[in-house]
Amino acid sequence: MPDPLVRVEGLVRRYGEVPAVDGVSFEVERGETFGLIGPDGAGKTTTLRTVLGLLQAHGGSVRTCGLDPFRDRRRLSRRVGYLSQRFSLYGDLSIDENVSFFASVHGVRGFRPRRDELLEDLRLAPFRKRLAARLSGGMKQKLALACTLIHTPELLVLDEPTTGVDPVSRRDFWRILARLQQEGLTLLLTTPYLDEAERCGRVALMDRGKILELDAPETLRRREAGSVLEVLARPRRTAQEVLSGTPEVTDLETFGERLHATLSRTPREEAGAAAERLTATLRAAGVEVEVVRPVLPSLEDIFIARIRGRA
Amino acid sequence: MSAIEVSALTKRFRSFVAVDDLSFQVAEGSVFGLLGSNGAGKSTAIRILCGLLSATSGSVRVLGVDVLAEPERVKRMLGYMTQRFSLYEDLSVRQNLRFFGGVYGLRGQALAEREAWALEMAGLQGRQDTLTGALSGGWKQRLALACSVLHRPRVLFLDEPTGGVDPLSRRRFWALIDAMAGEGVTVLVTTHYLDEAEHCDRIALMHAGRLVALGSVPELKQVFLGRAVLEVTCPDYVAALRECEAQSFVHEASVFGSRLHLVVDDVPGVRAQVLAVLERTKNVPAAVERIVPSLEDVFIHSVEVADAAAGRQGAA
Numbered sequence: 001m002p003d004p005l006v007r008v009e010g011l012v013r014r015y016g017e018v019p020a021v022d023g024v025s026f027e028v029e030r031g032e033t034f035g036l037i038g039p040d041g042a043g044k045t046t047t048l049r050t051v052l053g054l055l056q057a058h059g060g061s062v063r064t065c066g067l068d069p070f071r072d073r074r075r076l077s078r079r080v081g082y083l084s085q086r087f088s089l090y091g092d093l094s095i096d097e098n099v100s101f102f103a104s105v106h107g108v109r110g111f112r113p114r115r116d117e118l119l120e121d122l123r124l125a126p127f128r129k130r131l132a133a134r135l136s137g138g139m140k141q142k143l144a145l146a147c148t149l150i151h152t153p154e155l156l157v158l159d160e161p162t163t164g165v166d167p168v169s170r171r172d173f174w175r176i177l178a179r180l181q182q183e184g185l186t187l188l189l190t191t192p193y194l195d196e197a198e199r200c201g202r203v204a205l206m207d208r209g210k211i212l213e214l215d216a217p218e219t220l221r222r223r224e225a226g227s228v229l230e231v232l233a234r235p236r237r238t239a240q241e242v243l244s245g246t247p248e249v250t251d252l253e254t255f256g257e258r259l260h261a262t263l264s265r266t267p268r269e270e271a272g273a274a275a276e277r278l279t280a281t282l283r284a285a286g287v288e289v290e291v292v293r294p295v296l297p298s299l300e301d302i303f304i305a306r307i308r309g310r311a
Numbered sequence: 312m313s314a315i316e317v318s319a320l321t322k323r324f325r326s327f328v329a330v331d332d333l334s335f336q337v338a339e340g341s342v343f344g345l346l347g348s349n350g351a352g353k354s355t356a357i358r359i360l361c362g363l364l365s366a367t368s369g370s371v372r373v374l375g376v377d378v379l380a381e382p383e384r385v386k387r388m389l390g391y392m393t394q395r396f397s398l399y400e401d402l403s404v405r406q407n408l409r410f411f412g413g414v415y416g417l418r419g420q421a422l423a424e425r426e427a428w429a430l431e432m433a434g435l436q437g438r439q440d441t442l443t444g445a446l447s448g449g450w451k452q453r454l455a456l457a458c459s460v461l462h463r464p465r466v467l468f469l470d471e472p473t474g475g476v477d478p479l480s481r482r483r484f485w486a487l488i489d490a491m492a493g494e495g496v497t498v499l500v501t502t503h504y505l506d507e508a509e510h511c512d513r514i515a516l517m518h519a520g521r522l523v524a525l526g527s528v529p530e531l532k533q534v535f536l537g538r539a540v541l542e543v544t545c546p547d548y549v550a551a552l553r554e555c556e557a558q559s560f561v562h563e564a565s566v567f568g569s570r571l572h573l574v575v576d577d578v579p580g581v582r583a584q585v586l587a588v589l590e591r592t593k594n595v596p597a598a599v600e601r602i603v604p605s606l607e608d609v610f611i612h613s614v615e616v617a618d619a620a621a622g623r624q625g626a627a
Contacts, residue, residue: 031549033566033568038477039449039477039478039479039480040447040448040449040476040477040480041447042477136349136350137349138348138349165503166347166348166349166351166503167348167503167505167607167610167611168348168610168611168614169348169349170607171565171607171611174565174566175565178552178564178565178566181549181566182549182552182553192476192477192478193504193506194478194506195505195506195605195607198567198568199565199566199567199568200568201568201569202568216568216569217568218568218570237493240493253482253485253486254485254486254489254510255509255510255528256342256509256510256511256512256513256527256528256529257512257527257529300478300482303478303479304478304479304482307479
């Protein structure tokens with residue numbers, strides 16, 4: 001078994017007296033896509049920055065690509081790419097010139113074939129003479145990705161890479177990441193979008209400096225103890241009122257015509273029986289019930305249940 | 312009754328067509344999502360609907376009022392909240408509420424009542440004197456929402472309201488929106504986050520100024536015509552991805568954890584075809600299951616169909 005590419009053990013990082021990261025441990029295997037997800041202030045960005053050696057750990061240990069990231073920052077920078085939330089492109093340089101600039105910063109020789117390939121894959125090739133300042137948000141973000149990949153890093157660290165990026169650019173983004181992963185690239189990322197977290201092999205749910213859960217998204221969803229029922233009933237508003245008044249229902253969310261009722265105290269095996277109970281309750285209140293059925297909880301459901309559980 | 316009626320709306324900036332023959336209706340008390348990429352025309356459309364921008368042609372009625380003829384009248388009937396919450400960061404929560412209340416002509420007892428309501432709605436009781444700049448994204452967002460509805464508008468426009476806000480805050484935000492709709496407020500929201508669009512009763516997808524799909528989320532997922540999404544679970548997904556991408560019946564292949572999602576031609580036997588491909592790569596045992604397309608799948612597909620049609624027109 002080769003060593004993990006990133007190994008974080010009992011990491012603590014404070015700002016003044018306040019611990020932003022408070023005893024976090026995880027490992028990222030080579031070739032894996034690993035996601036840190038959590039609300040603002042959970043400590044995700046701080047964790048990434050210590051993994052990259054941009055911040056020093058106050059406790060615990062961090063190894064990245066076999067190096068001490070803080071002491072060997074310069075050596076590490078040749079082996080990692082970092083797309084931060086405020087990645088700076090040069091607005092008065094063209095797409096081509098931006099990529100060339102980052103290639104020279106990293107001392108990459110003969111970068112042109114790789115540049116051409118990256119721009120082609122990201123569908124930026126037709127615009128390569130355009131100034132970065134004149135690109136749309138999605139295109140800027142794709143260009144930033146090309147710049148972080150020009151030196152062929154082993155590990156790519158992405159901090160909320162698709163915030164503010166439109167769906168088509170987002171798809172381009174993930175397409176190239178999937179291709180690079182076939183070549184062995186490892187991804188460590190943060191995202192506030194839980195549909196995006198589903199693309200990760202494993203995710204760590206973070207809140208207030210701690211990891212609450214760590215596993216494959218699918219495993220987390222299958223393991224979740226409580227039940228979630230999808231409800232389609234008319235009139236929806238009446239159904240909503242009835243369900244919010246039902247003690248068994250711990251959370252209720254609307255998706256257009258459909259409702260998702262979370263029953264966090266009802267074990268998964270009893271979800272079917274609970275669906276029948278809710279159907280009866282709704283009918284008794286004069287609601288026309290089309291469907292009440294158990295569904296797998298989304299990552300968002302699990303996440304929210306965990307955070308509320310801590311509050 | 313439709314609270315918003317848009318018909319054949321077109322907006323040109325010189326030779327650039329930002330909004331091209333856009334038509335849709337929004338039922339009173341419903342939540343309607345206007346979705347699209349950057350530059351699709353969403354923001355131009357919403358500005359016209361608010362009476363902030365003139366149209367080149369077409370018509371817009373909001374609560375029966377002709378917006379293009381009487382933009383000032385419409386502005387008073389609307390609430391409008393943008394992505395860059397237009398709050399004053401160096402004012403306290405209470406000062407922001409009073410400022411926006413004043414803009415909407417609220418005074419005395421009426422203002423005090425709405426201020427109290429807004430603090431409760433946004434969950435900001437006890438934080439009246441906090442500087443707005445010191446609030447987290449989620450709090451700011453709820454305060455901005457509260458400010459935009461102080462005057463009890465019957466129509467609320469939300470332009471990219473939740474960019475960069477965490478999941479818990481987004482859920483609270485949508486619960487507030489849903490409650491307002493329940494009281495009869497008509498809500499039109501623009502977003503390019505497709506998971507968020509799942510909250511809308513109906514959705515319009517815009518691309519290059521044009522409407523490319525319109526309907527409820529389940530309807531849109533049904534019109535994923537001629538294509539299906541298969542989820543593949545197999546031992547070596549990297550090899551499987553490479554092999555599947557090379558097949559002519561696979562239009563798109565993407566990685567979700569250690570599984571693949573394939574967009575394929577929706578023809579009988581397509582699952583067997585995929586299984587055969589996997590067997591060739593010795594990638595068994597494998598599971599291939601048909602799954603419901605995501606809204607993102609629907610969006611990408613609609614855009615491709617629209618682009619292909621535009622390409623054909625261009626060639627003709």
